[in-house]
Amino acid sequence: MNCEFCGGKTFKKKVRKVHWLDQRLYIVDDVEAEVCAECGERYYHATTLDAIDRTLRAGRQVIKQELQVQVVAMPA
């Protein structure tokens, strides 16, 4: 496909995705995406996003690591 932002060609790649579900934040590895070769924009198929939600809701995910995350603000 072509990138909606810059018109560049996209290619299939497995990526690490930041994913929110039910107010919880997950980092999901090996997610299939289309990545723009020019600007790096990522596109996910709706079926891929649904599959992530289903896997997480069913508790079928393999937990590789648990992280503590800081939420910070930029100084004024």
Ligand SMILES: [Zn+2]
């Ligand atoms: Zn692009």
